[in-house]
Amino acid sequence: MSFEEQMNNIYPKENSIPAEYRIKEIFQKEYLMDGEIRTWNGPQQEVLSPIYLQGDKGLYPKKLGSYPLLTGKEAMEALDSAQKAYNNGCGEWPTMTVEKRIKCIESFAYKIKEKRTEVVNLLMWEICKNYADSCKEFDRTLEYILDTVNALKELDRASSRFIIEQGIIGQIRRAPLGVVLCMGPFNYPLNETFTTLIPALIMGNTTIFKPAKFGTLLFQPLLQAFRESFPKGVVNTLYGEGKVVIPPIMSSGHIDVFAFIGSASVANTLEKQHPKPNRLRRVLGLGAKNPGIILDDADIDLTVKECLLGTLSYNGQRCTALKILFVQKKIADQFLEKYCAAVSKLKMGMPWESGVDITPLPESHKTDHMLELIQEAIAKGAKIINPNGSRSNKTIMFPAVVYPVTEKMKLYTVEQFGPVVPVVPFESIETPIQYIIHSNVGQQASIFGKNPDMIGKLIDPLVNQVCRLNINSQCQRGPDSFPFTGKKDSAEGTLSISDALRVFSIRTIVAAKAEEANKEILTNITRGRKSNFLNTDYIL
Numbered sequence: 001m002s003f004e005e006q007m008n009n010i011y012p013k014e015n016s017i018p019a020e021y022r023i024k025e026i027f028q029k030e031y032l033m034d035g036e037i038r039t040w041n042g043p044q045q046e047v048l049s050p051i052y053l054q055g056d057k058g059l060y061p062k063k064l065g066s067y068p069l070l071t072g073k074e075a076m077e078a079l080d081s082a083q084k085a086y087n088n089g090c091g092e093w094p095t096m097t098v099e100k101r102i103k104c105i106e107s108f109a110y111k112i113k114e115k116r117t118e119v120v121n122l123l124m125w126e127i128c129k130n131y132a133d134s135c136k137e138f139d140r141t142l143e144y145i146l147d148t149v150n151a152l153k154e155l156d157r158a159s160s161r162f163i164i165e166q167g168i169i170g171q172i173r174r175a176p177l178g179v180v181l182c183m184g185p186f187n188y189p190l191n192e193t194f195t196t197l198i199p200a201l202i203m204g205n206t207t208i209f210k211p212a213k214f215g216t217l218l219f220q221p222l223l224q225a226f227r228e229s230f231p232k233g234v235v236n237t238l239y240g241e242g243k244v245v246i247p248p249i250m251s252s253g254h255i256d257v258f259a260f261i262g263s264a265s266v267a268n269t270l271e272k273q274h275p276k277p278n279r280l281r282r283v284l285g286l287g288a289k290n291p292g293i294i295l296d297d298a299d300i301d302l303t304v305k306e307c308l309l310g311t312l313s314y315n316g317q318r319c320t321a322l323k324i325l326f327v328q329k330k331i332a333d334q335f336l337e338k339y340c341a342a343v344s345k346l347k348m349g350m351p352w353e354s355g356v357d358i359t360p361l362p363e364s365h366k367t368d369h370m371l372e373l374i375q376e377a378i379a380k381g382a383k384i385i386n387p388n389g390s391r392s393n394k395t396i397m398f399p400a401v402v403y404p405v406t407e408k409m410k411l412y413t414v415e416q417f418g419p420v421v422p423v424v425p426f427e428s429i430e431t432p433i434q435y436i437i438h439s440n441v442g443q444q445a446s447i448f449g450k451n452p453d454m455i456g457k458l459i460d461p462l463v464n465q466v467c468r469l470n471i472n473s474q475c476q477r478g479p480d481s482f483p484f485t486g487k488k489d490s491a492e493g494t495l496s497i498s499d500a501l502r503v504f505s506i507r508t509i510v511a512a513k514a515e516e517a518n519k520e521i522l523t524n525i526t527r528g529r530k531s532n533f534l535n536t537d538y539i540l
């Protein structure tokens with residue numbers, strides 16, 4: 001089949017979809033608030049899949065269902081519910097023993113495990129992540145929850161002792177911060193929502209979470225597990241348009257932590273609405289334009305493999321994706337020939353098809369936006385150098401390798417977040433170094449080469465610009481025990497399994513002068529288990 005025919009016939013007929021991947025529409029009316037699954041009878045947001053189907057009258061987007069479009073009133077109810085559950089730190093959840101909180105989280109993990117098939121299918125239909133990566137997102141999330149439990153046990157064990165310093169006895173533990181608003185991105189709607197929600201919860205905060213703009217319905221199968229696993233008001237779901245439901249709660253001044261992974265412009269608009277900025281803690285994962293620097297002695301095959309994964313896995317829609325490649329002129333032709341050949345082998349199709357790499361894009365008009373960026377680069381002297389690059393049909397687009405990209409083109413600085421690979425040739429290593437220095441973002445970078453002298457020389461300036469430098473490997477968040485953060489406009493706060501426990505809590509001390517009477521009081525409290533905070537219990 002020619003590429004043309006393949007592209008024209010890319011979308012399936014409904015009856016040709018394997019039975020296990022077909023989807024039943026979900027008309028979700030439920031939302032979780034104040035410990036109840038409530039029913040919404042107001043307006044609904046229709047959910048259309050990025051996947052089109054072939055019908056008698058041509059292509060049509062598959063309808064997946066709808067979810068509640070709550071209003072500012074329900075948003076304030078969610079806030080009220082989270083505040084009541086926190087009760088100025090006196091609520092059941094923030095004062096509960098760590099051991100009991102861990103039990104709730106473990107029960108939640110156990111319950112959601114059963115929902116894997118449903119959630120994986122929704123990930124494929126809502127955001128078009130391929131089957132293998134959708135399974136990985138689910139499994140990685142479950143693993144993250146269990147690893148978080150272990151990390152907290154370890155942290156708790158280290159805090160289960162008294163310290164005596166300069167005649168003062170103290171016990172230092174971590175206490176919660178209050179009401180946390182969690183908002184995840186559409187590209188990892190489950191995983192990246194949970195990488196803030198779970199640590200926020202386990203540290204004793206109460207939460208409101210707003211599902212991402214795509215990948216919303218996949219939380220519906222999990223609502224019961226949330227309701228059954230946590231005390232009333234500890235988890236509240238906020239469905240609806242961000243610009244409607246977030247401003248009222250933010251401007252109330254009662255959100256204590258804003259955990260957000262997404263674009264800087266949305267984060268800035270929302271956090272500005274908080275009237276007491278010093279009281280709002282921020283945990284942000286924002287934009288990135290991670291460069292790959294390919295030196296002239298790079299192992300071409302390995303570099304092609306890593307750059308292919310780095311630039312185009314999940315269609316380039318990862319915050320950690322390599323979004324620009326700098327290639328030293330001496331090997332540019334050789335690298336590009338092999339890289340373009342590898343791009344040509346990428347399989348386009350529907351997410352459930354085996355071995356598929358390139359799938360439809362969830363954001364509306366995304367292919368148009370990609371084409372505009374490409375056209376602008378072409379008008380300024382670049383070319384699409386791979387066969388069929390940028391050919392599209394509705395929401396799917398075959399990746400375009402654009403070369404040579406220069407600083408005059410938008411693709412040089414704009415975070416494309418899609419299947420376009422800008423490539424910049426360079427002679428002097430100063431070109432990529434200066435690019436990184438002058439970039440507004442500073443998440444990660446990759447260096448490909450063999451010479452330890454050269455790589456060593458690059459490490460020192462670059463580690464002060466980005467937070468992870470990858471040698472001969474693509475940029476990535478994992479393993480989740482590694483710190484995930486960024487400099488400049490890329491992030492605020494550090495996430496990893498153990499760091500997340502810290503960002504959602506604060507070190508708090510109970511201290512007393514080491515006098516006999518005080519020692520007796522402290523001993524009495526701990527032996528008699530009179531406080532959940534001040535205790536010497538050791539969780540195994």
Ligand code: G3H
Binds near residue numbers: 317319
């Ligand atoms: O979208 C950003 C994600 O954190 C990237 O995670 O590198 O594991 O794909 P990943």
